[in-house]
Amino acid sequence: xxxxxxxxxxxxxxxxxxxxxxxxxxxxxxxxxxxxxxxxxxxxxxxxxxxxxxxxxxxxxxxxxxxxxxxxxxxxxxxxxxxxxxxxxxxxxxxxxxxxxxxxxxxxxxxxxxxxxxxxxxxxxxxxxxxxxxxxxxxxxxxxxxxxxxxxxxxxxxxxxxxxxxxxxxxxxxxxxxxxxxxxxxxxxxxxxxxxxxxxxxxxxxxxxxxxxxxxxxxxxxxxxxxxxxxxxxxxxxxxxxxxxxxxxxxxxxxxxxxxxxxxxxxxxxxxxxxxxxxxxxxxxxxxxxxxxxxxxxxxxxxxxxxxxxxxxxxxxxxxxxxxxxxxxxxxxxxxxxxxxxxxxxxxxxxxxxxxxxxxxxxxxxxxxxxxxxxxxxxxxxxxxxxxxxxxxxxxxxxxxxxxxxxxxxxxxxxxxxx
Numbered sequence: 445x446x447x448x449x450x451x452x453x454x455x456x457x458x459x460x461x462x463x464x465x466x467x468x469x470x471x472x473x474x475x476x477x478x479x480x481x482x483x484x485x486x487x488x489x490x491x492x493x494x495x496x497x498x499x500x501x502x503x504x505x506x507x508x509x510x511x512x513x514x515x516x517x518x519x520x521x522x523x524x525x526x527x528x529x530x531x532x533x534x535x536x537x538x539x540x541x542x543x544x545x546x547x548x549x550x551x552x553x554x555x556x557x558x559x560x561x562x563x564x565x566x567x568x569x570x571x572x573x574x575x576x577x578x579x580x581x582x583x584x585x586x587x588x589x590x591x592x593x594x595x596x597x598x599x600x601x602x603x604x605x606x607x608x609x610x611x612x613x614x615x616x617x618x619x620x621x622x623x624x625x626x627x628x629x630x631x632x633x634x635x636x637x638x639x640x641x642x643x644x645x646x647x648x649x650x651x652x653x654x655x656x657x658x659x660x661x662x663x664x665x666x667x668x669x670x671x672x673x674x675x676x677x678x679x680x681x682x683x684x685x686x687x688x689x690x691x692x693x694x695x696x697x698x699x700x701x702x703x704x705x706x707x708x709x710x711x712x713x714x715x716x717x718x719x720x721x722x723x724x725x726x727x728x729x730x731x732x733x734x735x736x737x738x739x740x741x742x743x744x745x746x747x748x749x750x751x752x753x754x755x756x757x758x759x760x761x762x763x764x765x766x767x768x769x770x771x772x773x774x775x776x777x778x779x780x781x782x783x784x785x786x787x788x789x790x791x792x793x794x795x796x797x798x799x800x801x802x803x804x805x806x807x808x809x810x811x812x813x814x815x816x817x818x819x820x821x822x823x824x825x826x827x828x829x830x831x832x833x834x835x836x837x838x839x840x841x842x843x844x845x846x847x848x849x850x851x852x853x854x855x856x857x858x859x860x861x862x863x
Contacts, residue, residue, distance in 0.1 A: 449739075449787075450754050452732045454817075456786040456825040457742055463780040465721050475777075476718055479678055482548055482671035485567075489551050492571045496606045499536040507543050509535050511683050511838065518796075518804050518816065527819055527837040528687075529804075532676075533812050538599040539845030540764075540809075541673070541708045546599030548672025549661045550588060554607055557586060557659075580608030587612055587658045591645030593704070593763050594623040595843050596663055601632035612658075614648040616641040618759075618766040622848050640758060641705075642750075642768050663705050664747070664771045670711045677715020680838075689836055691723040696835040700818030702811050702842050703728035703785070704765040706737045706774035712840065714781050725829060726778075727822055728785045729814045731760040731793070738785040740770035747772030761790045761855065762811035764843060783827060788817040791858075798859030809844040810855060 448455045469476075490505030500507065509531040516524075535543040554574060558564040563579050564571070573579060588604040589612040590597055597613035604611040611632040615624060617639065624634045637644040645664060652660030663669060684691065691697045699716055701709030706728075713726035728737055733756050740746045750768045751758055760766050796813035800806040819837045822830065844852075 445742075446754075449735060450756070452756065452789070454732060454787050454789060454792070454821070455735075455738075456784060456821050457738050458784045458825060458827065459741065459779075459782050461779055462783055465717055468780060469718075472714075472718060475714070478667070478671055479674040479715055479718070482552075482668075483675045483678060485551055485555065486548065486672075486675060488555075488567060489571050492575050495572060495575050497537050503536075507535055507537070507547065508679065509841075511687065512806075514839070515803055518799050518806075525819065525835050525837055527839060529806065530676075530838050530840045533806075533808055533841040533844040535845065538595070538602055540595040540599065540843035541676075541840065542595045542599035542843075544676055545669040545672040545707055545711060546596050546661070547603050548675070549666055549668040550600060550603045550607070550609075552668040553588065553659050553661070554583070557583070574607065583608035584610065585657060586610070587655070588661060589614070589648050589652050589658055590661045591616070591641065591648040591663060592619065593641050593766055594619045595764050597627060597632075597634075598623055598846070600661055601627040601630050605631045612648070614644040616644040616766070618763045620763055620851065622851050626846065640768055641766060663707060664769075665773050666707070667773070669707045670774065670777070673708045673711025674715035677712045677717070678719045680716050681719055691720045693721075693723050693829070694833060696723045696725055696830060696833055698725040698727060698783075698819070698822055698830070698835050698837045700815040700822075700837060700839045701726060701728050702762070702765060702814045702840065703730045703737050704734075704767040704811070705769075706740075706771045706778070708842065709840070710771070710774035710778040710782075713778055717781050725783045725827070725835070726781065727783055727818050729818050730785060730787050731762050731765050731814065732787045732789050733760045734758045734762075734766050734768070735785070735787045736767050737770040737775065738787065740772075740775045741779060741782070741785065746770065746775035760810075761858070762793055762809070762814055764809065764811035765814065783829065784822070784825065786818065786821040786825070788814050792817055794855060794858035796859070797855050801856060806841070807844050807847060807852060808841055809847060812840075812842040812844050815839040815841070
């Protein structure tokens with residue numbers, strides 16, 4: 445596998461350390477309680493979110509996406525198993541999966557500050573008070589900062605500014621121009637870096653450490669981000685029941701999760717496995733030029749390993765996945781949870797973007813379309829837990845809802861004639 449990785453070829457790595465949920469529940473009981481508390485925090489803030497964002501009023505401030513059936517020509521890769529798209533690319537306000545983790549991280553900081561300052565008497569107080577002038581004036585004296593390749597920064601910037609915070613987003617050289625512009629339109633400060641994501645994060649982290657009013661949301665180490673993503677996994681059973689999907693080891697469900705630093709796929713995978721048991725399988729999908737989490741897990745070195753150690757460039761059209769090192773926090777949490785990691789080329793991602801648009805009218809970013817490679821690669825890999833069984837699949841559509849027409853046309857053109 446090492447030679448293929450160094451050559452930038454697609455690979456599939458099966459995790460030999462995956463353990464049954466029954467062995468993990470005792471160790472994970474505290475984490476499960478924290479995920480449930482994150483879900484409760486989303487509920488507490490829902491009325492305020494509905495006030496801040498008109499697009500959330502129909503759901504009362506609840507942020508959730510649909511499971512959409514995919515035609516065989518898009519998602520099944522030649523197989524007959526049912527494949528669904530988890531349409532997080534259509535999540536309101538931020539248009540990506542970061543409306544889960546990113547939003548939760550902002551809400552967690554907001555709630556802690558508000559209770560410390562006496563703006564909220566306690567967690568059960570009416571959180572709509574935090575949209576009033578007094579609260580906004582208080583938050584204006586605090587800064588939220590983050591390092592990002594794009595979508596996480598957008599989620600922090602949009603919600604943070606709506607609450608009244610100053611926001612500074614440190615963006616790597618991989619970040620798309622249109623994402624920087626949207627952040628500036630929201631009133632965030634964008635700091636552009638000539639280096640990669642890890643370097644942008646390191647700078648943002650150091651600056652925040654010197655300023656007690658600067659609250660750094662650390663994509664590499666944030667438990668709050670992770671918990672926000674994990675809520676999606678806990679919510680899956682309620683979405684699967686109306687579809688008649690009962691998950692068990694005999695009727696497995698395989699999640700295909702695009703992966704950058706690891707927070708979103710790691711949180712979703714852990715939440716899903718705790719909610720659905722051993723019938724839930726999780727496969728992470730990374731670009732061939734940036735397989736950082738695969739390296740972290742396969743070597744056991746976690747955040748101490750970099751794609752640069754393999755001579756890989758990290759350059760990819762999937763800007764949200766252009767990460768040199770994985771999160772050590774996430775690697776350690778998901779090491780016994782994930783079933784495998786596969787890699788996909790830029791050309792294949794472009795083809796999947798084109799196919800999803802032409803055959804299902806789905807507008808996905810390349811990083812989101814990466815997951816569409818998963819079902820065929822899982823089938824070819826012959827995972828033992830799928831032997832003799834017909835699984836269902838969920839491809840997580842992590843982003844694309846905010847793509848400007850011009851940017852989307854450029855991506856489509858890369859896949860024209862092949863998608």
